Amino acid sequence: MAADTARPTRSRSGAPRLSLAGDPAADELISSNPFALLVGMVLDQQIPLEWAFTGPKLLTERLGAELDAGRVAALAEDRLAALFSERPALHRFPGSMARRVHELAEQLVREYGGDAAALWAGATSGAELLRRVKGLPGFGEQKARIFVALLGKQFGVQPPGWREAAGPYGEDGSLRSVADITGPDSLRAVREHKRAMKLAAAAPAKKAAAKKAPAKKAPAKKAAPAKKAPAKKAPAKKAPAKKAPAKKAPAKKAPAKKAAPKKAPAKKAPAKKAAPRR
DSSP, rough: OTTTTOOOOOOOTTTTOOOSSHHHHHHHHHHHHHHHHHHHHHHHHSSOOHHHHHHHHHHHHHSSOOOHHHHHHSSHHHHHHHHHHHOOSSSSSHHHHHHHHHHHHHHHHHHHHHHHTHHHHHHOOOOHHHHHHHTTTTTOOHHHHHHHHHHHHHSSOOOOTTTHHGGGSSSOOOSGGEEEEESSHHHHHHHHHHHHHHHHHHHHHHHHHHHSSOOOOOOOOOOOOOOOOOOOOOOOOOOOOOOOOOOOOOOOOOOOOOOOOOOOOOOOOOOOOOOOOO
């Protein structure tokens, strides 16, 4: 068991001294102010627990007055949202968380006269205590059981059957939740437990996803292009042998034409003798 898992030290008010915020003033506030403790529990989701349990101290500073249910319920919801949104913001989702805290304050005023401690002071059994806590805005089944365990283990609020109502968080010596944190060693052990639980919860989902996912087909290997056999060179066609030009038979000389016999000059007719003049 971790060295610091014994009961917590006492705060100045005489209440048990919680070690959740990692800031002495913030831890003092949630240890001595029941409404501040409930606000820290509401904020403890989706952010580190130190951030969540430092929130009530920051809200007190921004209000400039004591943090109590009546004062918060009297604020306009948008005014409270503005206080939550100032830097540093009191939560990752300041608007929605401001609305939830406002609803918490209104219900405490309506059902318990604004006295947050009356929520558990009048519970006669663990089952009744669990029912009351579950009825608050921001407290689901699991968070309600954790808060019952925190009240029983660190504040001594132990109506009959409180451990059964807290479920596994009420087990003696467990290191599961904020109910078991009393110092750095137990804080580290609780964080390791939560990490292991998340991994265990995620494993079946991963297996189911792996089964559903169609097996990826290995990309078909492209067949290597068949090596073409080197084309056989067709035997070079021999150029047809050039035929030697046929020797022309020597042209027969045509027999020389005999020159036509020269015509004998025409014989002139003998001129007629002129008749003798009478």
